Amino acid sequence: xxxxxxxxxxxxxxxxxxxxxxxxxxxxxxxxxxxxxxxxxxxxxxxxxxxxxxxxxxxxxxxxxxxxxxxxxxxxxxxxxxxxxxxxxxxxxxxxxxxxxxxxxxxxxxxxxxxxxxxxx
Amino acid sequence: xxxxxxxxxxxxxxxxxxxxxxxxxxxxxxxxxxxxxxxxxxxxxxxxxxxxxxxxxxxxxxxxxxxxxxxxxxxxxxxxxxxxxxxxxxxxxxxxxxxxxxxxxxxxxxxxxxxxxxxxxxxxxxxxxxxxxxxxxxxxxxxxxxxxxxxxxxxxxxxxxxxxxxxxxxxxxxxxxxxxxxxxxxxxxxxxxxxxxxxxxxxxxxxxxxxxxxxxxxxxxxxxxxxxxxxxxxxxxxxxxxxxxxxxxxxxxxxxxxxxxxxxxxxxxxxxxxxxxxxxxxxxxxxxxxxxxxxxxxxxxxxxxxxxxxxxxx
Numbered sequence: 001x002x003x004x005x006x007x008x009x010x011x012x013x014x015x016x017x018x019x020x021x022x023x024x025x026x027x028x029x030x031x032x033x034x035x036x037x038x039x040x041x042x043x044x045x046x047x048x049x050x051x052x053x054x055x056x057x058x059x060x061x062x063x064x065x066x067x068x069x070x071x072x073x074x075x076x077x078x079x080x081x082x083x084x085x086x087x088x089x090x091x092x093x094x095x096x097x098x099x100x101x102x103x104x105x106x107x108x109x110x111x112x113x114x115x116x117x118x119x120x121x
Numbered sequence: 122x123x124x125x126x127x128x129x130x131x132x133x134x135x136x137x138x139x140x141x142x143x144x145x146x147x148x149x150x151x152x153x154x155x156x157x158x159x160x161x162x163x164x165x166x167x168x169x170x171x172x173x174x175x176x177x178x179x180x181x182x183x184x185x186x187x188x189x190x191x192x193x194x195x196x197x198x199x200x201x202x203x204x205x206x207x208x209x210x211x212x213x214x215x216x217x218x219x220x221x222x223x224x225x226x227x228x229x230x231x232x233x234x235x236x237x238x239x240x241x242x243x244x245x246x247x248x249x250x251x252x253x254x255x256x257x258x259x260x261x262x263x264x265x266x267x268x269x270x271x272x273x274x275x276x277x278x279x280x281x282x283x284x285x286x287x288x289x290x291x292x293x294x295x296x297x298x299x300x301x302x303x304x305x306x307x308x309x310x311x312x313x314x315x316x317x318x319x320x321x322x323x324x325x326x327x328x329x330x331x332x333x334x335x336x337x338x339x340x341x342x343x344x345x346x347x348x349x350x351x352x353x354x355x356x357x358x359x360x361x362x363x364x365x366x367x368x369x370x371x372x373x374x375x376x377x378x379x380x381x382x383x384x385x386x387x388x389x390x391x392x393x394x395x396x397x398x399x400x401x402x403x404x405x406x407x408x409x410x411x412x413x414x415x416x417x418x419x420x421x422x423x424x425x426x427x428x429x430x431x432x433x434x435x
Contacts, residue, residue: 012229012253016236023241083224086217105224109235 002120003027005046007037007063008081009055013104017050020109021116034058038066041073048120050112051098053082053089061092068097077119081112140206148203155195163188219268222398226257226264233257267399271382274406279327281410285434286325288353288360289318295332296351299340307346310336314353321360321431323411328431331407334400335364335427342425343368359413359430370421379417380405404429 004026008014018028029044031037034055041049041063049067053060060080067073077099082089090101099119102112137147144150166187170180233250236242242250273279296312303310339349347367354361371379378384382402408415408429419425 010225010229012257013225013232015253016229016232016250019242019246020232020236083221083228085221103224104228105231109232 001025001027002047003029003044004116005029005031005037005041005044005049007031007034007050007055007060008052009033010052013052017109017112020113024113026116032056034060034063038063041067041076042070045072046076048116049076049078050081050116051078053080053084053093061096064093064096064098079115079119140210142206146202146206148199148206151202152195152199155191155199159188159191159195162191219264222264223261226260229257230254264399267403270403271399274403279406279410281324281327281407283322283324283411285320286323286328286431288321288328288362288431289314289316291325291329292332292351292353292362295329295336299333299336302337303340303349306340306343308340308343309348310340310351311348312351312353315355318353318360319355320434321411322434323413323431324407327407328411331404331429332362332364334404338400339364339366339368339425339427342366342370347424355433356430359432361428361430363426363428365424365426367424370423370425371417371419372421376417376419380415 004021006014006018006021006028008017008030009032014030014032018030021028029040029046031040035057037049037051037055038058040046051060051063055063060082064078064080067076067078074097078097079100079102080093080098081102081104083104085103093101100115102115133147133150133153134144136149137144140147163184166184167180170183174180230253233253237247237250270279292314293312296310300310336349336351343349343366349367350363350365352363352365354363375384380401382399384398384402405415408431411431413429413431415427415429417425417427
């Protein structure tokens with residue numbers, strides 16, 4: 001079973017997305033802030049990471065930076081899932097090594113799952 | 122820090138980049154150019170004045186007069202430029218933050234509806250999604266009305282009708298209405314006030330929202346068990362309201378931002394609570410419109426106390 005790490009601080013989005021992913025047969029680990037997200041990534045070595053950008057304690061950019069510095073995690077695909085849509089934010093996330101950049105409100109759950117399937121190894 | 126601010130002011134190009142303006146539209150560059158114009162005008166005036174009079178005092182007076190005139194005009198022109206550029210930047214930020222804030226509940230509704238439509242979930246899960254949609258709708262409605270309030274405050278177009286107000290009766294009503302919500306969170310609400318409290322001069326509808334917001338915050342940010350104490354007391358020419366909680370507190374380094382719009386403290390409860398980051402911005406505006414003051418004291422882990430004063434009705 002493939003493992004997905006979902007780092008999302010909004011309870012509604014976290015509940016709906018993790019349930020939809022679980023229905024698709026993935027093992028979903030959830031983190032509600034950046035620090036826990038990074039720790040869970042190191043502990044569970046997920047197959048893919050879905051990362052929000054505005055997060056308490058440690059924001060998504062910092063988490064992404066740390067992930068890419070970690071030898072064991074740098075090849076894990078990271079899909080940034082956010083509602084920030086400014087060009088500098090997108091460029092920064094992609095420069096840090098994000099595989100994909102999705103604006104949450106613009107996608108249905110099935111589209112998000114489709115992206116996950118495309119990127120999972 | 123101070124030195125850096127000054128250095129940034131000297132860096133003309135940085136300001137242009139920040140405001141996203143071409144160099145000729147930049148306030149500080151225009152001021153710089155007008156400074157050069159002023160120097161040229163001073164020299165010119167000196168040369169011309171010298172031809173018409175032999176008295177150096179008179180020449181000096183004319184030069185000073187002309188340069189002062191140009192300085193005052195250039196200063197007010199640049200000031201105007203600067204205000205417009207700042208307003209424009211704020212508007213852009215406002216739109217971008219507001220749309221981000223609206224998108225989060227919208228995404229929540231969209232995804233909950235996706236799951237309901239699929240029909241693959243249990244009855245209990247479906248009920249949860251309906252609740253999530255309800256929450257997201259409430260959040261959006263609150264956000265839109267708060268945003269309208271904020272834009273009215275910024276345009277100086279709030280409908281503020283101050284009149285004689287019995288703060289005790291008003292606060293008691295809010296405390297009674299909030300007691301169920303407090304009980305559900307294991308929090309005791311206590312109101313302390315003397316019955317001889319004088320009436321205050323404010324807009325009762327607006328100040329009700331402020332008190333409601335402060336009490337809601339106090340309940341929301343008190344974890345597990347606790348007490349929220351509301352006290353009203355006469356102090357000099359005003360009545361001071363104190364709302365004290367035993368909650369998580371506001372981190373020291375974030376305290377100075379607390380009244381800014383869209384600011385939400387990065388404390389341990391952020392991911393467990395919903396907020397627009399507009400409540401305290403609105404509260405400050407309402408209290409200040411009543412000629413009162415609002416401030417707070419807070420220690421992380423110990424609790425927060427908000428205070429505000431309102432003038433006594435004469």
